[in-house]
Amino acid sequence: MSTPTPTPDRRRFIRTAAAGAALTLAADSYAKVPGANDRVGVAFLGCGGRAQAHINLVLKLAEAHAVAPAGVCDVWDGLDEEYTHTFAGTGTRRRYSQGLYPSAVKCGFSPNDKARVVKDYRRLLELKDVDVVCISTPDHWHARQTLDALAAGKDVYVEKPMTRTPAEAIAVTDAAAKANRVVVVGVQGLTDPSWRTANDLIRKGDLGHVAQLQAGAFRNDARGQWRFYRTVEQMNPKTIAWDLFLGHRFDVNGVKLSPPPSVLPFDRATFTQWRCRSAFSSGPISDLLIHPATKMLAATGLRFPNRVTGAGGLFLERDGRDVPDVATIIADFREGTQILLTATTISGYPLEEVIRGRNGNVKFVKGGVHLYRDDPEKAGVLPQRHDKPLEPTERFAVDAPRNETEAMWTHFLDCVRTRNRDTLCPPDLGAAAVTLLAMGWDASRLGMTLTWDRDRREARPASVGI
Template sequence: MQNKPLVNRRTFLETAGAATGAAVAAGTFAHPAIGAVKGANERINVAILGPGGRAQEHIRILGNLKEETKLVDIIGLCDVWDGNDDAKRGLYYSAKRCGLDAEGKDKDRITKDYRKLLENKDIDVVLIATPDHWHAKMSQDAMEAGKDVFCEKPMTHTIEEARKLVETVNRTKQVFTVGVQSTADPRWREANKLITEGKIGHVMQGQTSYYRNSNVGQWRYYKLTKDMTPKTVDWKMFLGTDFGLAPDQPFDRARYAQWRCYWDFGGGMYTDLFVHQLTHLILAMGVRLPRRVVGAGGLYLEYDGRDVPDVATVVADYDEGCQVLISATMCNDVQLPELIRGHTATVRFDPSPKGGYSVVQQKLEGRPAPPGTNQGEGGDKFTPEQPREDTRALWEHFLECTRSRNPETLCPVELGYAAIATVNLGVRSHREGKAYYIDKETGNVVDADSAWAVRWEERSKLRGKPNQIQGWKAGDTGSLLESPEYQKLGGAWIDGQDPAENA
């Protein structure tokens, strides 16, 4: 029986939590200067592409930062819809909210064609909060125009777009971040430090979920208004058909305002919700791109004309020798616990960031145990100090990165690529009825076969050692079995010879 305290609360807080907590409490992280640095007192001008529902929160935060620091301002907007005060989104509603004069001095920076804003030399940063199918094109064009980019999640609509975006960021050297606000929560990086030091042993499995419920159907709560018409909505630009982004189709208020319900523009819970959870989970676990992915689920209740399922699960397997499970339904809001299972301990994250996380030791015994006896409760509790607002903290860090030219934002392009590639493969698996492999070097996707299972079975036959997560520093800690003496009696009898005689 093994039940050793592999993590000491006081020591761990001194080595990991204190530094991270202090940084977040101060609202900043380290920003080593890389390349030309923007003056500390120079204002950063932001343009918003797609001032819809989510962008209104960004407008509020940037407005507060402008008022408090005078170092950031929104000077340009682009949306395909005129907008109105009832829906509280759209081009001219958002212009009023930002204090821009749509009929006067700011007219040239309030547009339905984003390319006009990219031509403006006064704009430093572009926030992209459009439907998913536009993210890659706008991000690419913005960086080619010399703009830094804050792109809402998911980073792209397809895997190929994500791979190319990684190349663009690396080539242009523009600062880029994905708007996954939970990456401003210090728990994930703190947990990763604990994990890489071997405090939970070999990482076996991560688990997360994003369950919701609604009496009108998910995303149908985005209101349709009578004045959403082809006269007020540039439908051709919304579709992006001329750019190869979505197929041509008749105008439809529901497909415009509730686009997350349709594959042409988004990915339902996969891209709207799973990306949130998966991004911070793999950040904590120390993995990025998976090797094999399978998705399952279906559309079992929300029969309102949508495409996307209301029940879904994605399972991703990694070369590091571990697995991630993401699951949800849009018709019941009881969550699965969010946790990372190691061989010797479990990290369990509280549903509330302020609740911190716990490290719960495993009892390793050489006898069978019934299921359900361990719910991952108790253990050592850690509560790193949280930022006052996660999205604001993400912005503060990103803006400091743009000043120092530090590419290491809280959600850099490689992390965004890993997240969207995983969930996108889950979508393909669900829709096409196949499991998939992805090549980490090329991004190529092929049908899965028996090779994955054969690979690990061969390692077992050879009595090999486990692979480990990125950044692992703990050698064989918590990664090897303690074979009982009697195991030497095992083995094939060849020509009637007992293998134990030569053991």
């Protein structure tokens, strides 16, 4: 394998890796060639709903990309059944197949295979034919599992957010560089060329000084966001390794992953709907805003903010959750740019995704990018209210992938083959997005503005002034 590509400059847009030639897979089954040099073996940590998409794609890409499952891990035995889903008075038949043993069967393993079907992920890291680890566990596990995978010499596909805290993000970034492994964070929207198109316009100077960015995420569900995830009687202390789900015996740099069971006793809703609990998630901030935040940073080349403030709270969805249903984050960067990120889970009306510059503005639309020229010599001629849609100066069409997650997997596998660490979402970008959002979440809870100390690489209370 070739020498890894150096880490890109922080101001440079994350380039798409060149597509490699398709690799053919011999007709022999995976079991006959464990650890074969031309086969990428993937271990799946976490076998919930999102993981099923990853498993399905690896199985789909098996022949063309010489990739195959090498093991599965989940703390729950799992369930495979058909059921009737009822919402708004309408019932539909669906299939539910999640957890350890159903995922093992899907991947072609016997549920009795104690080496490849496990509840403790560390056993899979010991397998020599595991080349890649796909992490789809709850957010509080991402850092610890990524660090352990890197230490074991594995490449990593980790779901967003890359970590839960800035300190964890810095630890992962440093470990990935030291281990010289390929890491991609699963912000699959970065496979859309729109973000690179915007970066091209910025670098050409069409926008002039980039002053402000805005983006958001909006949901509205009568059941309550994330409360639609199923809880079934098959989820109980006998089938779920609750200690391993919590991770209270594990830490990152001395900080425990979670409180112990005495603080968080077994609860089905906590297990399946963990995004509603602040011990594991910041709700719409870490789960929804992470997408537009990462894409805006990628489009502009910005990374760590200078100072961040936040506001919001739990205004309507008082169903036992302790994460906000309305959240807004504002961050200033030393480059002279501000970003506004806002989200709610109680209204679906969107906010335009826009990059504002002195000489022009970019709006992201489905299938492309619109450029709106601006002229400071004309003292702002654009209307303050849109009685009708503004006509863009130029339209740039892009050919977005039909399946962004599949596109991210093919990109990642090409990077693994070529040892290209310059993935679409490498650790430095993942860390910057986590830091921006985590600082906003903390600023909102603490009622203060935070600043990023670039030398110590940590957040602290901001002093007066810019």
